Amino acid sequence: MPIPTAFHSRAAALCQTQEWRDWSGYLSAISYQPSHEFEYYAVRNAAGLIDVSPLYKYEISGPDASRLVDRIITRDVSQCAVGQVLYTPWCDENGKVIDDGTVTRLEAQRFRITAADPSLRWFQDSGFGLDTEVRDVSRELAALAIQGPSSRAVLQACLKEIDLDRLPYYHAAEAKLGEIPLTVTRTGYTGDLGYELWIAAEHAEMVWDRLMEAGAGYGLQPVGLAALDMLRVEAGLLLIDVDYSSVRSAHIESQTSSPYELGLGWAVDLEGADFVGKRALLGEKERGAPRSFVGLRVPWADLERLFGAMDLPPQVAGRASRSALPLYVGRRHVGQATSMLFSPILKEYIALATVDSRYARRGQTLEIEITVEYKRQRANATVSKLPFYNPPWKKAVVGG
Amino acid sequence: MANNYDAIIVGGGHNGLVNAAYLARAGWKVLVLEQRHVLGGAAVTEEVFPGFKFSVFSYVVSLLRPEIIRDLKLVKHGLTILPLESTITPLPDGDYIYRGADPHETFRNLSRFSTRDAEAYREYGHAMYHMAKAVKYILGIRPPDPTSLHPRELLQLLKLGRHFLSIGEEHLYTLVKLMTMSSADFLEEWFETDPLVATLSASGIIGTFLGPRSPGSAYVLLHHYMGEIDGVFRAWGFARGGTGAISESIANSARAFGAEIRTEARVAKLLTNNGRATGIVLENGDEYRADVVVSSLDPKLTFLKLADPDELPRELVEDILGFDTYGSSGKVNLALDSLPELAALPGGGAHMRGAISISPSVDYIERAYDQAKYGQFSEKPYIDIIFPSMIDPSMAPPGQHVMSCFVQYAPYQLATGDWDGQREAFGDAVVNTLAEYFPSIKERILHRQVLSPWDIERSIGLSGGNIFQGELSLSQLFFLRPAPGWTQYRTPIEGYYQCGSAVHPGGGITGAPGRLAALQILKDGKR
Numbered sequence: 013m014p015i016p017t018a019f020h021s022r023a024a025a026l027c028q029t030q031e032w033r034d035w036s037g038y039l040s041a042i043s044y045q046p047s048h049e050f051e052y053y054a055v056r057n058a059a060g061l062i063d064v065s066p067l068y069k070y071e072i073s074g075p076d077a078s079r080l081v082d083r084i085i086t087r088d089v090s091q092c093a094v095g096q097v098l099y100t101p102w103c104d105e106n107g108k109v110i111d112d113g114t115v116t117r118l119e120a121q122r123f124r125i126t127a128a129d130p131s132l133r134w135f136q137d138s139g140f141g142l143d144t145e146v147r148d149v150s151r152e153l154a155a156l157a158i159q160g161p162s163s164r165a166v167l168q169a170c171l172k173e174i175d176l177d178r179l180p181y182y183h184a185a186e187a188k189l190g191e192i193p194l195t196v197t198r199t200g201y202t203g204d205l206g207y208e209l210w211i212a213a214e215h216a217e218m219v220w221d222r223l224m225e226a227g228a229g230y231g232l233q234p235v236g237l238a239a240l241d242m243l244r245v246e247a248g249l250l251l252i253d254v255d256y257s258s259v260r261s262a263h264i265e266s267q268t269s270s271p272y273e274l275g276l277g278w279a280v281d282l283e284g285a286d287f288v289g290k291r292a293l294l295g296e297k298e299r300g301a302p303r304s305f306v307g308l309r310v311p312w313a314d315l316e317r318l319f320g321a322m323d324l325p326p327q328v329a330g331r332a333s334r335s336a337l338p339l340y341v342g343r344r345h346v347g348q349a350t351s352m353l354f355s356p357i358l359k360e361y362i363a364l365a366t367v368d369s370r371y372a373r374r375g376q377t378l379e380i381e382i383t384v385e386y387k388r389q390r391a392n393a394t395v396s397k398l399p400f401y402n403p404p405w406k407k408a409v410v411g412g
Numbered sequence: 413m414a415n416n417y418d419a420i421i422v423g424g425g426h427n428g429l430v431n432a433a434y435l436a437r438a439g440w441k442v443l444v445l446e447q448r449h450v451l452g453g454a455a456v457t458e459e460v461f462p463g464f465k466f467s468v469f470s471y472v473v474s475l476l477r478p479e480i481i482r483d484l485k486l487v488k489h490g491l492t493i494l495p496l497e498s499t500i501t502p503l504p505d506g507d508y509i510y511r512g513a514d515p516h517e518t519f520r521n522l523s524r525f526s527t528r529d530a531e532a533y534r535e536y537g538h539a540m541y542h543m544a545k546a547v548k549y550i551l552g553i554r555p556p557d558p559t560s561l562h563p564r565e566l567l568q569l570l571k572l573g574r575h576f577l578s579i580g581e582e583h584l585y586t587l588v589k590l591m592t593m594s595s596a597d598f599l600e601e602w603f604e605t606d607p608l609v610a611t612l613s614a615s616g617i618i619g620t621f622l623g624p625r626s627p628g629s630a631y632v633l634l635h636h637y638m639g640e641i642d643g644v645f646r647a648w649g650f651a652r653g654g655t656g657a658i659s660e661s662i663a664n665s666a667r668a669f670g671a672e673i674r675t676e677a678r679v680a681k682l683l684t685n686n687g688r689a690t691g692i693v694l695e696n697g698d699e700y701r702a703d704v705v706v707s708s709l710d711p712k713l714t715f716l717k718l719a720d721p722d723e724l725p726r727e728l729v730e731d732i733l734g735f736d737t738y739g740s741s742g743k744v745n746l747a748l749d750s751l752p753e754l755a756a757l758p759g760g761g762a763h764m765r766g767a768i769s770i771s772p773s774v775d776y777i778e779r780a781y782d783q784a785k786y787g788q789f790s791e792k793p794y795i796d797i798i799f800p801s802m803i804d805p806s807m808a809p810p811g812q813h814v815m816s817c818f819v820q821y822a823p824y825q826l827a828t829g830d831w832d833g834q835r836e837a838f839g840d841a842v843v844n845t846l847a848e849y850f851p852s853i854k855e856r857i858l859h860r861q862v863l864s865p866w867d868i869e870r871s872i873g874l875s876g877g878n879i880f881q882g883e884l885s886l887s888q889l890f891f892l893r894p895a896p897g898w899t900q901y902r903t904p905i906e907g908y909y910q911c912g913s914a915v916h917p918g919g920g921i922t923g924a925p926g927r928l929a930a931l932q933i934l935k936d937g938k939r
Contacts, residue, residue: 132528133528
């Protein structure tokens with residue numbers, strides 16, 4: 013049975029729907045309100061509060077900490093200053109992705125890594141011969157995301173001692189909320205302006221209360237996983253076990269992916285220090301990845317045509333769908349759409365997909381399977397740039 | 413003419429019944445002869461005490477081949493497997509290790525001891541999936557004869573070689589380790605929590621005369637893991653109505669296909685003429701004729717008792733004399749007036765519907781084995797417990813319970829005295845051990861049935877009381893089971909076949925030997 017997170021008393025009081033999902037063994041609200049769209053729009057238009065405590069969290073410290081992190085992740089740690097955050101995948105020896113997450117450089121030789129799956133053993137074993145300590149801080153550290161265009165104002169009202177205007181995208185700062193010490197990172201899973209707070213679990217409820225109080229005038233609302241899933245699809249952000257499988261849980265070769273196949277080539281640094289999987293990725297870079305991660309847009313006219321044939325208006329799910337759909341070019345199966353969504357803000361049917369690289373050029377037309385009244389049909393789908401939604405305030409530095 | 417059949421199957425255990433059902437399904441006129449009043453061999457349910465039904469011997473099922481369930485329509489004939497999903501290992505200090513159906517709960521529980529182990533447990537499951545997948549192929553094929561130059565055998569060997577090359581280097585190395593290591597050594601490469609290693613390694617010793625540190629025991633681990641893949645997920649289960657219900661469903665299927673089944677019919681001898689099987693004679697003198705006679709009994713009975721050793725090659729007789737059927741396990745079945753409390757986790761929660769393993773440390777089991785090596789039963793034995801009545805309430809009167817305790821070690825041969833003299837002392841040792849974990853157990857016991865390897869041998873005929881009809885050691889597997897050259901269900905006597913657990917792929921309620929033998933017999937055809 014899933015167990016409560018450090019914020020559960022607060023989340024439970026607000027969760028009108030009693031809709032919960034098991035996220036890594038924790039109770040996570042799917043939707044607080046009967047219509048999750050209010051939560052979605054809170055993030056796109058005001059601010060939302062999301063309990064992301066079920067993420068796995070590790071701290072790596074010791075004289076060789078940076079060498080260990082370099083060994084694990086595909087990016088170059090020497091390019092990461094203290095106070096900076098990196099998004100990165102990490103791989104096995106064959107260059108297949110195990111997991112992805114963020115690395116925060118808290119001190120020269122102290123890092124915090126988030127992961128979707130348990131990773132202590134992998135991180136510790138990767139440190140063979142190095143003088144480091146890897147600690148699992150998943151349970152002691154609660155995590156709360158505050159996301160949306162007003163998130164800065166709400167958070168600034170609570171954090172008096174730091175100037176959030178000067179905290180750039182993917183950077184971290186130590187701060188105090190009243191007497192409560194916490195780390196704030198300008199990161200998130202929504203593609204909007206936003207921050208994540210890393211707090212000792214015993215202070216979690218107080219931080220929630222203070223933010224909700226401060227956010228009342230800004231339209232701050234608690235946001236569940238249904239809305240979060242929509243936001244991250246618009247932001248073009250991957251979800252493990254949905255858009256790709258970890259090599260650890262894959263049963264057959266074709267279920268594994270390299271970073272290049274996940275659109276994460278930009279996060280692979282083959283010039284810097286050696287890391288696990290580098291040799292394999294050097295080869296793959298030369299050969300080219302056989303598959304690519306792309307965005308798809310399904311023209312509304314196509315949906316109208318298919319549904320219209322049955323005398324129906326287009327029916328699209330109000331939530332992001334995680335049931336993968338096959339993609340075709342003519343009779344050839346060329347990949348699959350793994351996350352689909354009718355984007356409320358873009359008013360478009362969009363999808364994240366893995367396709368054969370030959371068909372991954374922007375503007376390429378594919379066909380996607382759409383089921384209309386139990387019948388399988390095909391609609392066009394155009395390969396598009398990711399992210400679908402990328403507001404200027406996401407990365408902007410005000411007064412910086 | 414009434415006594416004439418196409419095939420006679422000696423022994424109504426589950427493999428004999430599977431064999432009969434497959435032959436009858438092919439249109440053969442088939443007779444099954446079972447010495448006891450009840451069908452099933454080691455897979456029987458008996459109401460030993462009024463109101464209390466016991467899966468007297470074999471008590472759980474995981475390996476029953478899915479193709480048998482389909483081919484023989486066992487679901488239609490009454491088979492229902494209820495889930496058995498958790499294992500709890502109570503520890504002497506009052507703590508426990510729990511592994512259940514919820515992977516996150518299992519993760520949290522193992523994390524209390526070691527987060528590394530909690531993580532490794534998932535990866536271990538994944539690795540074993542690949543191992544089982546690699547070996548599953550072997551379970552489904554007739555073992556080739558590696559010494560034969562016959563094109564058919566060479567082709568089969570070639571296929572086998574290709575198969576092993578196809579499973580990938582990394583998996584091949586793991587497989588070699590499994591084939592050669594002890595279960596404790598193998599598991600200690602994965603885990604640091606000793607009671608977890610102990611409990612997992614227990615799967616490597618069940619039914620064998622090996623300790624967790626004996627090389628070769630790792631393979632038995634895999635043998636027990638085999639049911640985990642294959643369409644029939646949630647592999648470990650408990651048959652509704654007890655293990656006998658599995659045998660009943662197979663018997664029903666066989667009858668529906670036209671097979672005739674007789675109980676209380678003890679076969680004395682195989683009848684032959686010029687090196688060919690012609691039928692059998694019962695102890696009461698009745699004769700039945702058939703050109704095909706299939707023995708589902710163990711090799712000692714098949715070759716040395718039913719058949720006349722004079723008709724067999726001397727080499728084979730020697731191999732069978734040397735075939736290891738040394739029994740190492742006992743069973744204690746208890747009828748209880750109510751559910752006893754597990755001190756480590758009181759109450760009747762989900763953990764009481766799963767396995768409870770008395771395996772607090774590797775040393776504990778190894779010490780239990782030490783005593784057995786020198787001819788004593790373990791005073792502190794490894795015990796695998798289930799409460800069948802918690803899974804299927806019809807096994808006991810309402811509110812009352814049956815408790816099944818599989819116990820190791822109970823060596824067939826005692827150094828001093830014999831099992832008739834020591835049976836109850838053994839039962840006491842088991843109950844005393846149980847009382848350390850279930851403090852109230854003694855007051856709850858209404859009836860107790862203690863079975864030593866002797867009792868297993870006497871009641872259902874398994875030589876040495878070995879539950880697998882012969883040790884599952886590497887020297888007795890695949891093309892060595894039961895003897896080199898005679899692995900293909902045939903015997904030197906034409907028309908005389910073997911189909912018990914002593915032939916490939918071995919023991920457990922798999923039905924696979926019965927089925928593979930039937931396929932071979934059908935291929936050879938009627939004469």
